[in-house]
Amino acid sequence: MRMDFDKLKKRNSFELQNLKAEGKPIVGTFCTYSPKELIYAVGGVAVSLCANDESSINIAHKELPRNLCPLIKASYGYAVSKKCPYMNASDIIVGETTCDGKKKMYELLANHKPVYVLELPNMTNKRSLALWKDELISFKEFLQEKFKAKITQENLLEAVKIHNEERELMCELMELNKAIPSPIKGSELHEILFASEFIYDKKEKIKTLKAFIEATKQNLEAKISDKKRIIITGCPSGGVYEKIIKQIENLGADVVAFENCVGTKNYRNLVEEEGNLIENIAKRYLEIPCSVMYKNDKRAQIIKEFIKEYSADGVIDIVLSGCHTYAIETNKIREASKEAGANYMSLETDYSRQDSGQIRTRLEAFIELL
Amino acid sequence: MYLIGIDIGSTSTKVAVFNKNDQKFTELFLRPTGFSGVKIADEIYEILKEKNYFPSFITATGYGRVSVKYANFTTTEILCHALGANFLFPKDCTVIDVGGQDTKAIKIVANRPEDFIMNDKCSAGTGKFIEVMANRLGIDINELYTTAKKNLNIKLSSTCTVFAESEIISLMANGVDKTQIAYGIIDSSAQKVASLTKRLENEIYFLSGGLSRVSLFKNLLANHLQREVFTDENAIFCGAMGASLIGLKKEKS
Ligand code: SF4
Ligand code: SF4
Numbered sequence: 001m002r003m004d005f006d007k008l009k010k011r012n013s014f015e016l017q018n019l020k021a022e023g024k025p026i027v028g029t030f031c032t033y034s035p036k037e038l039i040y041a042v043g044g045v046a047v048s049l050c051a052n053d054e055s056s057i058n059i060a061h062k063e064l065p066r067n068l069c070p071l072i073k074a075s076y077g078y079a080v081s082k083k084c085p086y087m088n089a090s091d092i093i094v095g096e097t098t099c100d101g102k103k104k105m106y107e108l109l110a111n112h113k114p115v116y117v118l119e120l121p122n123m124t125n126k127r128s129l130a131l132w133k134d135e136l137i138s139f140k141e142f143l144q145e146k147f148k149a150k151i152t153q154e155n156l157l158e159a160v161k162i163h164n165e166e167r168e169l170m171c172e173l174m175e176l177n178k179a180i181p182s183p184i185k186g187s188e189l190h191e192i193l194f195a196s197e198f199i200y201d202k203k204e205k206i207k208t209l210k211a212f213i214e215a216t217k218q219n220l221e222a223k224i225s226d227k228k229r230i231i232i233t234g235c236p237s238g239g240v241y242e243k244i245i246k247q248i249e250n251l252g253a254d255v256v257a258f259e260n261c262v263g264t265k266n267y268r269n270l271v272e273e274e275g276n277l278i279e280n281i282a283k284r285y286l287e288i289p290c291s292v293m294y295k296n297d298k299r300a301q302i303i304k305e306f307i308k309e310y311s312a313d314g315v316i317d318i319v320l321s322g323c324h325t326y327a328i329e330t331n332k333i334r335e336a337s338k339e340a341g342a343n344y345m346s347l348e349t350d351y352s353r354q355d356s357g358q359i360r361t362r363l364e365a366f367i368e369l370l
Numbered sequence: 371m372y373l374i375g376i377d378i379g380s381t382s383t384k385v386a387v388f389n390k391n392d393q394k395f396t397e398l399f400l401r402p403t404g405f406s407g408v409k410i411a412d413e414i415y416e417i418l419k420e421k422n423y424f425p426s427f428i429t430a431t432g433y434g435r436v437s438v439k440y441a442n443f444t445t446t447e448i449l450c451h452a453l454g455a456n457f458l459f460p461k462d463c464t465v466i467d468v469g470g471q472d473t474k475a476i477k478i479v480a481n482r483p484e485d486f487i488m489n490d491k492c493s494a495g496t497g498k499f500i501e502v503m504a505n506r507l508g509i510d511i512n513e514l515y516t517t518a519k520k521n522l523n524i525k526l527s528s529t530c531t532v533f534a535e536s537e538i539i540s541l542m543a544n545g546v547d548k549t550q551i552a553y554g555i556i557d558s559s560a561q562k563v564a565s566l567t568k569r570l571e572n573e574i575y576f577l578s579g580g581l582s583r584v585s586l587f588k589n590l591l592a593n594h595l596q597r598e599v600f601t602d603e604n605a606i607f608c609g610a611m612g613a614s615l616i617g618l619k620k621e622k623s
Contacts, residue, residue, distance in 0.1 A: 343485070344485075348490060355490075358472070358488070358490075361433075361446055361447075361448075361488070362488060364445075364446045365446040365447075365448035365449060365486060366486075368445060368446060368448070368449045369448075369449065369483050369484075369485075369486070
């Protein structure tokens with residue numbers, strides 16, 4: 001089953017070229033806040049551009065400071081060096097005013113690519129919602145204009161529905177790991193979550209997901225397992241997969257959930273299908289429990305729920321060096337974890353391999369103490 | 371039956387031998403680690419054989435633990451330091467260990483390690499910092515500890531090893547006495563260690579590892595933490611002792 005996702009991912013990088021040749025609009029995104037429904041409704045394909053390896057970071061150092069988050073530097077480096085096929089294929093890139101680093105990076109990125117930046121509010125109150133809704137309306141107009149296509153009530157509803165279905169399935173898939181022992185290895189789940197971002201044909205993706213979920217359910221085994229169960233939270237984990245996720249497994253513990261942008265942040269919460277769709281979309285995205293928001297209290301709440309639901313023993317909070325918002329939230333998440341009865345550790349790291357040894361020791365000690 | 375803990379640190383290798391029959395530590399000894407973890411591990415093996423400490427259960431820890439091929443079990447120094455410290459000082463506290471490469475703090479609650487932190491990639495606040503500075507002064511590290519003389523006007527403002535080095539060079543160029551610079555070095559390390567461990571703030575602290583024998587460091591650390599810091603004459607063996615004690619549980623399974 002697992003092979004399917006891998007194969008699909010490979011095939012889909014070619015697929016992207018075909019889609020492009022067919023004249024499909026390709027829209028590069030950097031964040032879970034990018035409103036995918038609108039891109040879908042205009043007939044476009046959203047591709048994720050978040051870089052997850054360090055090879056292009058040095059190029060970025062020409063223009064960006066060293067102590068900036070590696071995700072931003074690596075992504076920018078790819079754009080400048082023209083080495084990323086997804087970046088190259090993108091007709092436009094959409095950004096949001098999330099953290100300061102990304103916001104300022106988009107300014108520079110605009111020298112290399114057409115960039116459209118949506119003003120994401122820093123709060124989630126009524127006025128913020130009104131602003132965000134306005135931004136989505138402007139974005140919708142921009143997309144129609146740019147790609148000479150109409151976003152109608154019908155195709156927007158279709159987009160909402162298909163994304164809801166995808167989200168529900170992704171959540172169902174992730175929640176399978178509430179079982180003890182968790183049926184999907186954390187590293188495998190991470191790969192699936194990651195690969196699934198690169199499957200452009202939503203219908204095909206939904207089919208594959210359903211089959212995978214069914215097969216996994218069939219194979220659920222009631223075994224006794226004393227493996228320690230760990231929740232990953234914090235910054236996007238794509239770039240530290242080997243160093244952290246794989247390593248935890250090598251040390252004999254299980255990663256059961258990803259409370260981050262690779263995982264639940266991207267898929268939880270559906271868009272209401274009745275009423276004003278744009279407003280419903282705006283609401284859904286403002287629910288994302290990201291640290292860039294003022295008073296992001298939801299995240300601590302979710303961590304507490306997850307610890308119970310996933311019977312987790314420990315929480316590991318990934319902080320990419322230079323990410324202030326997640327670094328500052330570590331205290332809150334530490335408290336929430338303790339309150340719910342799990343051990344907590346924050347790990348500050350970047351995309352390099354230099355600190356693999358130290359990270360390993362820390363993980364090992366953390367698991368020993370569980 | 372002996373339970374033996376071997377703690378291979380970057381500077382010295384510590385060995386603790388626990389006699390299971392009378393439930394006591396029979397012997398504690400240390401050797402310089404030298405350049406090769408494998409070599410020192412072999413050397414220790416010979417010593418253990420000579421002293422007739424077999425049959426035994428051997429637990430290795432410390433950053434060179436993988437070099438101890440004959441170990442029955444390996445584990446991290448965090449857990450070992452916690453258990454060793456709790457054996458010597460059975461109270462709720464935060465254990466601070468300033469190692470050659472990394473500094474760690476472990477919070478002990480009800481005889482159990484509850485939380486820990488380690489320094490990041492930077493060498494500030496580790497033994498390495500003091501070592502590099504002693505080299506720069508052209509004196510032996512022990513001499514640095516014994517000759518240090520207080521002069522509150524001499525302060526090292528950089529915590530970065532590289533910048534602190536150049537600060538020392540300019541202090542020496544200005545004719546400041548080495549003994550006073552030495553004091554500045556120890557004080558600056560103590561301050562950095564205190565700020566590193568801030569997140570595991572506690573009522574009392576226990577200093578383990580090599581620096582536990584340097585009373586000036588211990589006192590300055592207490593100053594910066596504004597709390598009492600305890601230690602034990604054998605605190606340098608905490609890691610090795612903890613490793614022996616883990617053997618007590620592991621050997622059965
Ligand atoms: S962590 Fe926040 S800002 Fe970063 S990609 Fe995720 S949602 Fe966007
Ligand atoms: S990890 Fe933090 S600093 Fe990096 S892009 Fe996301 S929010 Fe910004």
